[in-house]
Amino acid sequence: MTHGDNSGLILPPKIAPIQAIIVPIIFDKSRSEVLEKVNQHINSLSDKVRVEADLRDEYTPGWKFNEWELKGVPIRIEVGPRDVKNEQVVIVRRDTREKTIVKEIELKDTIVKMLDDIQNNLFQRAKEFRDCHTYDVDDFSTFESIMKEGRGFIRANWCGSNECEKSIQDKTTATIRCIPLEEAEPTGKCVYCDEEGKYRVYFAKAY
Ligand SMILES: [Zn+2]
Structure with a gap:
């Protein structure tokens, strides 16, 4: 930081x-x-x-x-x-x-x-x-619109695949900033693809 x-x-x-x-x-x-x-x-x-x-x-x-x-x-x-x-x-x-x-x-x-x-x-x-700039997001269209406005961090499920992260980056320029160790297990699908989420991670745009 x-x-x-x-x-x-x-x-x-x-x-x-x-x-x-x-x-x-x-x-x-x-x-x-x-x-x-x-x-x-x-x-x-x-x-x-x-x-x-x-x-x-x-x-x-x-x-x-x-x-x-x-x-x-x-x-x-x-x-x-x-x-x-x-x-x-x-x-x-x-x-x-x-x-x-x-x-x-x-x-x-x-x-x-x-x-x-x-x-x-x-x-x-x-x-x-x-804390005050973090959004919990489950679907990719919300993800895209938040990142379009450049507002802070998004916490979302991620399947763990590098291609998936790469696609998210190509579409929004946001990358994964941190995978919290203490975070609860994700329940639900990856914010981008249809795979089961493996991690709950923070995304943010690079400035
Ligand atoms: Zn995925």
Whole structure:
């Protein structure tokens, strides 16, 4: 299951190559303090979190925020001169866009907890999406008309033959996405042919 919104991807923390990206807000006067602080944060976080800092000079912070959002990095950490002075950082969650100010001393615990929270939130969203867009279908004309409108998942009986799946794909572009292990035994015919259904499976169109 992929995740995303209008600003691009949202990577689940468990698989994200970078879980937190630090973007320093740099002014000439405070440059060295801010960069030193960024280093401290990386050192303190890196045993628990896959964290990196975006130190490129040629881009503005705003440009970097957009880029990392697009790439789906779960958490952004902003460090500017005022944050250094107040011993705090600004944290932004990718999934809810929520912005929080966190004391440096609580940074590590907060990030670890937040990554967990984002993971659960995305899992829950995917589950809700699947549940509310799933249709139980027994006949192929209903199957075709639902897929024509491109609406979500169809749960239907399938005889298990590859040719049958291929024909369904040719007619609707939908393919089998998952054969649930815990699903009850199907009772009834394959949604496409006249054979007895062997599996109750989920179909969806490829996008
Ligand atoms: Zn069949």
